[in-house]
Amino acid sequence: MELPVFTVDSFSSGPFSGNPAAVCLLHSELQDDLYQKIAAEMNLSETAFIRKLNPTDDFHSENSNQTLTFETLSGALRARLDGDYIVMDLPINEPIAQDPKEVKELIKAAVGELTVQDVLYCGSLKKIIVRLSDTYERHVLESLKVDPQSLMRCETTGKVKSLVVTLKGNPAGQPAYDFYSRNFAPWYGVPEDPVTGSSHTVLGSYWAEKLGKLKMLAFQCSPRGGELKVSLREDGRVDVAGRAVIVLQGNLRL
Template identity: 40%
Template sequence: MRLQIFTVDAFTDQAFSGNPAAVVPLLEPLEEQTLQKLASELNLSETAYVSPIGDDIEPWVTSSQFNLRWFTPTNEVPLCGHATLATAHTLFSSLGNKSSRIEFKTKSGLLVARKDGSNIILDFPANPPEPLTAEQRTDLDVLVKGVVNDLLVDTVLLSHTTKKLLVKLHSSCTRKDLESLKPDTALLLSLHNGSLVKGVIVTLSGGLQGEVSEDCFVESQNYHCLSRYFAPWNGIPEDPVTGSAHTVLGPFWSKLLGMTRLKCRQCSPRGGDLIVSVREDGRVDLAGKATTVIQGNISI
């Protein structure tokens, strides 16, 4: 069987930056084992499998509803922002979909992607982090230290729905401190078994004050928040730009700063930008750009 495959850099408009994801359009279902083996072979943080719902004659062009699943090299995950953005970009830009609004049926519920000029906006559930219990603080303290080393920590919270631990660095820490972190993957795996935490977000204020305009991607290099994300429990030592992490970061920083629209930078070596708008209905809008880097076929 020959399948189309696209590699898309998400949350950027420049090739070889942002977060790469593979997108595989499917008209026929594949066995679970095959989905996982293909994701392992591609070895990107996520491989997205998308298939149309309905019996349209030209489903990639005319359908506006799709099934969507995400696989890391080691397991299926319930939510992935950058691979959803990559999938929407592939449908709009490479497969000629004529819709301006696409619905994805996923294990995290219904997700919506819509075109907004050169941006794609993802409608995702918010996943606000919560305080740790005394027992959790004791159990996870060694993990936090394993990630940030000797940097001072201001706040540690947990998003139970995503199993993401949010670690806010003290205001005395700098962007250079954040970018210099090099946690040892093997050490992190030895410090926690992944039962409570599947990924660690390290975040810091970006220093930007006030709301941002609609075209804030091209304004300045200042941000409301900076972050990095480490998820070796999902087979990802560091994820370059993480949409699902910003469903946690958005509610946290929105409450802290008293703003609903945030300009965010994930400071991985590849790096990427997105705008997070926190809504009153318990959801967030993630706005970003994407670019196709590879297009071809794979035989399985």
């Protein structure tokens, strides 16, 4: 059996940046153990398996602007093409204020002695959000050296599964990013996620209130880096958009 497989760099307009993921097109379901074996073979943080629910549908639809709905283990995911951006329709996840004293060791493990302006928690995603002081610039966030083992030693309750450090952007910059972030998730086996769409459902909610804006341009400052457009909607959802490029295409032989 041969299965079409792609490596896609998402939230990027060129190769070797953004979030790399494998995408495998299926004609029918596989045995459960094969999914894990294929994902291990791809050796990327994400491997997506796509199968048509209606066998008569074509993967390569002539109407490239239609909204596609993916039935995932986490629920329905809707995505559409808008120019050269892929737009994901996601629920907004609003964070709540977190007492810094309750997670002071975790904060120190992440940002050391840097001044922290806000600490928040999103229970639905088990994320801690740490906002650095506005006195810092982007290079301070990029220069952080976060030890994943130290994070895991500071948090063993299961309440936190990822930690996001964020910083207000530079409106005078080119591009004029509204905010920056980095995402560390060693509890999931990911020391640092290159670009994280789900985190921006939380960050979008937070920064929209702080900046008084519903449409924002964000940059995740991982070593690979990734750009995202975040747009809050009146129906309680958020559009997270990014470009994507295919960097590898072939067939997987089973």
